[in-house]
Amino acid sequence: MVNSMHPTGTLIWYYYICPREVWLMSRQLTPWQENPFIEIGRLLSEEAYKRERKEIHLENIVIDLLKTEGENVVIGEVKKSSRFEKSARMQLAFYLWRLKQLGIEATGQLLFPKEKKKIIVTLTKELKAELIEAQAQIKEIIKMEIPPQAQKTKFCSKCGYQEFCWS
């Protein structure tokens, strides 16, 4: 049931937050965001890094191309907070891998302007293995007849499914 609406990169993002979210997303059960401020992250990124900004389009997703230094391509993402660091790192690693399959060697940068923090992501063997495992797990989750049970984590309070899961 993986389809074009939820490309793997997005599912990888959700997978590292909550498997239940992956399942719900796979059924198009998108949460209703009454509060538009939850998704404000994108706007913030545009302000902070406007000058260097160029874009790469991959799987309906736009990744920021930060620099090209000779042969070396640096892609990156700007995030509001490091709360979802693991998700962000794995998603970026996934894009590095996809680029590599297209013949582009790149490194990644995660930028957290508010926290003045920068994380460099390179596609290592370990990361690749982890991604392969994650993809297999995502497939398993989506195949499940019923969703994985809700479990309270630090992510619930900022999750669009909060009201759904804890009603």
Add this chain to the structure above:
Amino acid sequence: MKRTIYIFSDGELKRKGNTLYFETEEGKKYIPVENTSELFIFGEVSINKRLLEFLTESEIIMHFFNYYGYYVGSYYPRQHLNSGYMILKQAEHYLDPSKRLILARKFVEGAVENIKKVLAYYKNRGKQLEKYIQKIESISQSLQSCKDTEGLMAIEGNIREQYYYAFDRILDNEHFIFEGRTRRPPKNRLNALISFANSILYTVCLSEIYHTHLDPRIGFLHTTNFRRFSLNLDVAEVFKPIIADRVIFTLVNKGIIKPQHFEQKLDGIVLNEKGREVFVREMDERLKATFEHRGLGRHVSYRQLIRLELYKIEKHLIGDEEYRPFITSW
């Protein structure tokens, strides 16, 4: 929190730039769409297609009431949340008689439990209600053995009749006497209030369904006839005692609603414009009132509570968690 806009005056409602614009003989008014979730139209209001397109874009639902305050219909924009999976599950639970009966029974159980809570509350405040409580208790015995939705509806009807007779003790007001349930048109003031309260609650439930993946046309207790909305009627059963009826008690007991808020119309009695305004204002207050929700660990309003109930129904349908209707704790 987005707001509900109630329009009682006559005029023209249109799109102006990125806002809603309402013009009457007395003046103009801009209504920002960002914090509007729904519109209730009571006045004679003209609209055009451009407005409907704008409402669709802005995910705003619009309900119409006629001159007598009867519900006419809703403009239900193309669903903005869409899950084929959920619709299939909803249909599955409708088509399978045993699955349907499970959900239908839950709605009635929720309604009856909340009715009992209301009666217990007023009994503790010294109202003579034992007789009604006992009768309701004995009628509800047969709920478990009931084998079809018609039977459930009949039992609920009987319970509700006893409950409405209990209103006479709760209200203790010579101007508001029950005398049996009458609809279309209601024959007395209390019946006019009950009818109006219910129709507002039905539309509020419909508005909340709009913001879920559920299809309002597939109800479980109320038989769907594939034309009318029915899931909102089901969900409203659970909330009538604690939302709609509470508003009636408040308005009558505090003397806010009075005989002059009604008028003789056709062959019955309806609320007049002033009366509807008074009612709707109190109802809006009630829907905005909040209380602590254990599962979420924060305060939610009664309106949010309705949405949470819909989420619980969704979870039941996808096999995540069996639905347990909301029962008030007071």
